[in-house]
Amino acid sequence: MPKKIDREDRRAQIVRTYLKIAARDGLETTTSRAVANELGVSTGALWHYFAGFDDVVFRAFQLIFDRTNDRIAKGVAEHTGLRALWEMLEEILPVGPETEREAFVVVNFWGRATSKPDLAQFQTEVAAQWRRQLLTHLQEAVDAGELAPSAPLAGLADVLMVLITGFQVECALQTTLASAQRQWQTIHHCLSAWLTGTGLEAIAHASTSSPGPSTQ
Secondary structure (H helix, E strand, O other): OOOOOOHHHHHHHHHHHHHHHHHHHOHHHOOHHHHHHHHOOOHHHHOOOOOOHHHHHHHHHHHHHHHHHHHHHHHHOOOOHHHHHHHHHHHHOOOOHHHHHHHHHHHHHHHHHOOOHHHHHHHHHHHHHHHHHHHHHHHHHHHOOOEOOOOOHHHHHHHHHHHHHHHHHHHHHOOHHHOHHHHHHHHHHHHHOOEOHHHHHHHHOOOOOOOOOOOO
């Protein structure tokens, strides 16, 4: 009797294979044929589990989003304010090998989402969730005396979201603006007008895997 295949497990395997090939060989080579070859099946076999390749990319984007949120939750668990903000940004900005690889997939997803309302809606929901969390940490920073009470929190959250998107695009394009140092310097510059001495100290002690901004 043929072994019964768990549909969701198979879908997850296909998505993980897509991300594996993208990380190993580059996004331009990550085609449906490449995924099928890696799994040892025909290309047509993939479509028993997905409506098309756009659906595979969408699921990959969802998986990246879920993984990022898991990392954020672990990173900010013991922190609030600017420390938490820095931890959150470190897991989203392409400032390390993992987040750089993710940026290529995310930007590819955006290219497909421009003409597909369902994909665009998911991106809108992702951005809204992250903006709310950024706003929470900014408010914590004000409450802790790390940012001045006059800081325009809603505007800063919007700017940070634009920077997140922009830096992922710069990373995919492999420009000099995508260097980790320049990303952190830009984030610091965005907040600098409202940083207090306590805020500078919090940033100086922020745990990041990449060089942080100068606080001098």
